[in-house]
Amino acid sequence: MRTALVIGTGLIGTSAALALASRGVTVHLADHDQAQARTAAALGAGTDEPPEGVVDLCVVAVPPAHVAAQLADAMRAGTARAYLDVASVKGGPRRELEALGLDLTSYIGTHPMSGRERSGPLAATADLFEGRPWVLTPTRDTDTEVLNIALELVALCRAVPVVMDADAHDRAVALVSHMPHLVSTMVAARLENAEESAVRLCGQGIRDVTRIAGSDPQMWIDILSANPGPVADLLSAVAGDLEETVRSLRSLQSADDAKRHEGAEGVEAMLRRGNAGQARVPGKHGAAPAAYEIVAVLISDQPGELARIFADAGAAGVNVEDVRIEHATGQQAGFVQLMVQPAAAPKLAASLRERGWAMRQ
Structure with missing residues (x-):
């Protein structure tokens, strides 16, 4: 070319x-x-x-x-x-x-x-x-x-x-991209009129769930207009799961022990289905997902700190498989979550402590 x-x-x-x-x-x-x-x-x-x-x-x-x-x-x-x-x-x-x-x-x-x-x-x-x-x-x-x-x-x-195949692709992207975007958007929409005191409590979980909700609405109208059927089918299934989960949660409010037990079973079943689905998300390099150990390190919000912690991890001879940053509310600091092979976690934690890093227990 x-x-x-x-x-x-x-x-x-x-x-x-x-x-x-x-x-x-x-x-x-x-x-x-x-x-x-x-x-x-x-x-x-x-x-x-x-x-x-x-x-x-x-x-x-x-x-x-x-x-x-x-x-x-x-x-x-x-x-x-x-x-x-x-x-x-x-x-x-x-x-x-x-x-x-x-x-x-x-x-x-x-x-x-x-x-x-x-x-x-x-x-x-x-x-x-x-x-x-x-x-x-x-x-x-x-x-x-x-x-x-x-x-x-x-x-x-x-x-x-x-x-x-083209139609198989459209069903696939509805599942892994288009439907999740709308669900993320609906969760983010709950924050629009929430009390400021509640929004200030936002942690990494809500940040992860709502990250993609910041995308351009006009672009997504174009995308969804071209693939409405498969997305609507998936959202209909999600709506059924939501209704079932709502019923289970209402049962947990009941004064009747049997209903509370039934409600707990319903919520647990949904959580376990979520575990099973999440376990199918491909891991590093598209391979089967791996279970990593998290080494959480307190880090200040200053230039060069990330480079220093990665250099220290390298000096310890440990490969960092993945990384996330959990920002602290109201402070110029946060926790870097270094994801490593389980066998390497104690070695990395000990080495970082020796180098002066503060660890989350």
């Missing part, structure tokens, strides 16, 4: 363009908002000048509702040898293109499973897709050369290719 045209210079389009440009591909940028395309170009994502001839690849990175129209215009103009989109839904756009009577041998639907709470070119990074799954949805009609170009794009972005 020597040349590419990226149509749509938001977070995903600009990030892909940055990755391609950094690896020697000549990238042309187009957007209905010329100022946004110029911003992406100024960031080093390519040039906002149109290509002079046919490019190797046209990447359409616009909201799902506009994908088919943009692809149709580009294909009818003979813009590229291969065409793909990066929308978060796959079945709908392909059916729209089929209805327009286009030859789809040069097209493949794709979806990089990566993003951020922020949108727009200024949020883009060349390493956004690194190590992340990038779904490809070829059909029997997809030309082999087109599939190879798409695979080259994935490789240049240092992502991991995953081949799926």
Whole structure:
């Protein structure tokens, strides 16, 4: 791949363009908002000048509702040898293109499973897709050369290719992305009019649950409008679980011992189902989830403190598998939770104490 045209210079389009440009591909940028395309170009994502001839690849990175129209215009103009989109839904756009009577041998639907709470070119990074799954949805009609170009794009972005059926992909992202976003949003909405004294008690749990609720509403309207059926089906199932849990909690309020026992069993059953589901979330590098031991270290909110603690962990000969930061309320400090293999936890804790770090017991 020597040349590419990226149509749509938001977070995903600009990030892909940055990755391609950094690896020697000549990238042309187009957007209905010329100022946004110029911003992406100024960031080093390519040039906002149109290509002079046919490019190797046209990447359409616009909201799902506009994908088919943009692809149709580009294909009818003979813009590229291969065409793909990066929308978060796959079945709908392909059916729209089929209805327009286009030859789809040069097209493949794709979806990089990566993003951020922020949108727009200024949020883009060349390493956004690194190590992340990038779904490809070829059909029997997809030309082999087109599939190879798409695979080259994935490789240049240092992502991991995953081949799926388009409709299976849409059901999957409804489960692991779209429905969780709405649930996170509904939990966050409970905080909107809550008393300030209650909100000040927010800890890491509520931060984890509501983190993705800070995303751009308009972007999510576009996404959900393209995949409403599967998301509604999942939310309906969640609503059934909520109703059952509410009944169990009401039973726990009862003066009747039998009802309280029944309520406790109902709540426990739901919690155990949650345990079982959470255990299926892939762990590090996509492997089976591992049980790590947490070594919690008190850290001040000052430059260089994180680097120092990681250096001290390295000096102890312990590999930190994952890390989280729990911020203290009203203090310029917090706890760094270093997740390590269980056998390494005592060694790491002892070494950090020797180096002057305060540990949470």
